[in-house]
Amino acid sequence: MPPSPFAPTPRVAVPMAALTAVLTAVLSAACSTTPALHPGSSHPPGPLPEARFDARTLEAQLRFQAADELMGRLTGEPGADVAARFIAEHFRAAGLRPVPGAEDYAQPVPFLRTVPPAEAHLALFDQTLRQGDELLVLDGPPIDAEAEAVYAGHGLPDDYDGLDVAGKIVVVRAGRPGDGNVQAALRAAAEKRAAAAEHGALALVELYRGALPWPTLVSYLSRPRLALDEAPPAASLPHLWLHDSDGTYADRLQHGQGMPLALRSGGFRRIRVTSRNVLGWIEGRHPERRHEFVVLTAHYDHLGAGRANGPGATPADSIFNGARDNAMGVVAVLNAAYALAAVPPDRSVLLMAFTGEESGLLGSRYYTEHPLLPLDQMVYALNVDGAGYSDTSAVTLIGLGRTTADPLIRQGAATFGLDVIPDPAPEQNLFDRSDNVHFAARGIPAPTFSPGFRAFSDPGVAHYYHRPTDEANDDFDFAYLLRFTQAYTHTARLIANAAERPTWTPGDPYEAAARALYGTQ
Ligand SMILES: [Zn+2]
Numbered sequence: 212m213p214p215s216p217f218a219p220t221p222r223v224a225v226p227m228a229a230l231t232a233v234l235t236a237v238l239s240a241a242c243s244t245t246p247a248l249h250p251g252s253s254h255p256p257g258p259l260p261e262a263r264f265d266a267r268t269l270e271a272q273l274r275f276q277a278a279d280e281l282m283g284r285l286t287g288e289p290g291a292d293v294a295a296r297f298i299a300e301h302f303r304a305a306g307l308r309p310v311p312g313a314e315d316y317a318q319p320v321p322f323l324r325t326v327p328p329a330e331a332h333l334a335l336f337d338q339t340l341r342q343g344d345e346l347l348v349l350d351g352p353p354i355d356a357e358a359e360a361v362y363a364g365h366g367l368p369d370d371y372d373g374l375d376v377a378g379k380i381v382v383v384r385a386g387r388p389g390d391g392n393v394q395a396a397l398r399a400a401a402e403k404r405a406a407a408a409e410h411g412a413l414a415l416v417e418l419y420r421g422a423l424p425w426p427t428l429v430s431y432l433s434r435p436r437l438a439l440d441e442a443p444p445a446a447s448l449p450h451l452w453l454h455d456s457d458g459t460y461a462d463r464l465q466h467g468q469g470m471p472l473a474l475r476s477g478g479f480r481r482i483r484v485t486s487r488n489v490l491g492w493i494e495g496r497h498p499e500r501r502h503e504f505v506v507l508t509a510h511y512d513h514l515g516a517g518r519a520n521g522p523g524a525t526p527a528d529s530i531f532n533g534a535r536d537n538a539m540g541v542v543a544v545l546n547a548a549y550a551l552a553a554v555p556p557d558r559s560v561l562l563m564a565f566t567g568e569e570s571g572l573l574g575s576r577y578y579t580e581h582p583l584l585p586l587d588q589m590v591y592a593l594n595v596d597g598a599g600y601s602d603t604s605a606v607t608l609i610g611l612g613r614t615t616a617d618p619l620i621r622q623g624a625a626t627f628g629l630d631v632i633p634d635p636a637p638e639q640n641l642f643d644r645s646d647n648v649h650f651a652a653r654g655i656p657a658p659t660f661s662p663g664f665r666a667f668s669d670p671g672v673a674h675y676y677h678r679p680t681d682e683a684n685d686d687f688d689f690a691y692l693l694r695f696t697q698a699y700t701h702t703a704r705l706i707a708n709a710a711e712r713p714t715w716t717p718g719d720p721y722e723a724a725a726r727a728l729y730g731t732q
Pocket of ligand 1: 510536537568596597598
């Protein structure tokens with residue numbers, strides 16, 4: 212475990228006067244590159260801990276989080292638990308207070324992993340179709356049955372008028388009338404399953420003819436999936452997709468009501484998995500504003516290891532180390548913990564590292580659905596997450612212009628010589644694609660602080676994003692990691708010290724949620 216940034220390091224065995232001279236030189240270097248954006252409001256970081264972060268300590272923290280031994284930190288796997296433990300012990304070392312309900316700095320998060328059957332067969336028209344070829348089991352228990360086929364249009368509730376499907380296999384078109392694309396089909400799946408189950412069907416087979424290539428769909432949908440284990444399982448019956456590339460099956464089944472089908476499937480396995488969000492807090496110094504919290508968040512999970520887990524995996528390297536995504540964010544939050552605990556700001560600070568982000572923002576969703584501190588006391592959330600960087604003279608702020616904290620964010624970055632780039636890829640909808648969105652949806656102003664990039668197609672992003680190349684090796688810019696972490700920490704401090712709490716920019720889509728949460732914007 213690397214040392215705390217504040218532990219005396221034997222390497223710096225210099226007299227205090229010499230140390231002060233070095234610090235002064237470092238600080239004046241940082242300040243000389245600082246544009247005077249806000250004359251009068253800017254106070255130099257002076258002796259603040261973020262000005263003294265040790266580059267080698269941050270490098271060691273990042274190398275640990277992104278190490279091959281953690282096997283890509285897949286939610287529910289031991290590598291992710293080790294990553295969580297590392298963060299919790301740093302929170303302890305920094306002196307963070309545990310949040311009631313998160314003893315040992317951990318909020319347990321219950322997950323359900325569903326694993327598709329290895330084998331399934333559907334026999335019709337003297338052919339046998341197999342799982343992974345023309346057939347894809349989407350859900351449901353095991354089945355081994357012969358039954359009549361009943362064609363039921365799109366399989367929506369109205370399509371069952373006048374049909375008797377009890378004990379039969381319902382065959383329907385995927386999607387909705389006029390919309391056969393895969394997203395529409397997946398969104399409609401629960402409603403269709405419920406309708407089929409309600410009418411006593413034995414199984415539901417959808418005929419897929421969408422634009423997304425079938426092999427892509429098979430590779431994506433035949434992987435194990437992770438979901439929060441919260442609701443009782445919805446109507447569950449064997450639910451399959453059949454690739455109907457030219458509409459032949461739809462034609463023949465529509466005109467062949469009652470024809471026999473034979474269906475066999477091993478069914479989905481459901482495995483309970485527990486993971487954890489890691490959190491702790493720092494009490495603010497101001498007599499009133501200490502009841503308000505600034506929330507600092509980063510996800511620590513990543514994609515795991517294995518060639519099925521993403522593009523770019525080879526037999527030589529199939530570990531998705533996630534150095535940029537999001538070991539960088541974890542390092543930023545860890546060191547913010549040390550710096551803000553050492554010199555607390557006016558407001559209190561809640562620091563959190565989330566599990567399950569890569570599986571669908573699940574850890575942060577679970578926290579906002581099961582908050583351990585009242586959400587209406589959380590006045591601002593600054594998430595940190597990223598795909599990569601291509602401009603190390605800046606940070607990219609996903610959500611710049613959407614909250615009134617922009618001047619503080621610019622000041623925090625400028626203090627460490629960094630510019631701020633607004634969301635360069637609005638078409639990617641990045642604001643709603645990281646953990647910040649669950650806070651935003653509750654009304655809490657919550658942008659995401661990212662390493663600097665100007666386009667999602669920048670080589671510094673595209674070459675690494677969700678690929679095994681995203682490693683802590685010689686390609687990685689550790690000098691930038693230092694300034695990025697300093698800028699994040701100092702921005703958090705400025706927001707936590709601001710006399711006025713920042714709000715959404717008037718007219719923001721999340722403004723109404725803020726009014727509902729706080730009673731006022
Ligand atoms: Zn990420």
